[in-house]
Amino acid sequence: MAEAISFLRAVARSPMRTMRYQDARGLGSNSWRVLDELVDQGALKRLARGIYTAPPDGRDARTWSPSLEIAGLAVATARHGSRNAILMGLGAARFWGAIPRSVGATVVAVPVAGRRPLEVGTGTVHFAYRELERVEAVLQRTELGSGLIATREQTLYDLLMRPAQGGDAEAAVEGARNLLPQIDVTEFRDLVATAPRVNDRVRSILDSRRGAS
Structure with missing residues (x-):
């Protein structure tokens, strides 16, 4: 029991x-x-193979x-470290409420090239290599804690420049x-x-907004 509690606390503090x-x-x-038992008990959620999250507010991970979008950002953060992943493109548009319907794909900027898409739940997380310091982002509260989200302006630029990124140009x-x-x-x-x-x-877009401020 003590070992399980130690694991659970460590995940929750990450x-x-x-x-x-x-x-x-x-x-x-x-x-x-120990991790498998915590998942079976609903204390932890397995987001993908070898990646676990602790539900907020004591929720049961078997039903939560x-x-x-947030799962993808959490996976990238676990892989690359705090503040080393940015929700962008389709994912950021969903976060800002610009795509109100569910989308089966999301995009996360990471500082390492060659990351393959990852199935998380019923959707796909696409990892886009970016020099993160060149991405305009803000720290926002999410259901799993603070994470970096591309600004609305950055998100608009990304959607216009790469509408096919994430595989849903219509949503972009x-x-x-x-x-x-x-x-x-x-x-x-x-x-x-x-x-x-x-x-x-x-x-x-620039031409259409010329003169606006």
Whole structure:
């Protein structure tokens, strides 16, 4: 019992309440057995193979699941460390309420290239390599704790530049359309001014908002 409590507390104290098995091995013996028992009891949720999260507010993990967007951000945070992952694109648009319907994919920016998509629950998390310091993001509270979310302006830019990223171009178009009234035009213009490239969709938005502030 004491060993199980130690594991549970360690997961709950981790960034976004999520930990990899390989980081839990040093907590005690029979790590797999203890973690499996905690999952069976509903004390922990297995987000993906070898990645566990502690439900907030004592919820039963057998009936509770985080949203795909937050689960993806939590997985990336467990892999790369606190503040080393940013919810972006489709995921950020969902977070900002610009895509009100459920989407079966989300996108998380990470500092390492070559990460394959990961099935989490009934959806897919796509990991996009980015120089994170070049992504405009803000720290926001989520159901699993604080995490970095691309700003509305950054999200609009990403959706316009890469509508197919995440595999749902229709949702990207919907998200961009709904984000447009929410953005700060000056901030969007400044972001585009420092962007490495700009396509016709972005230029069209700038032209349509010319003179707005």
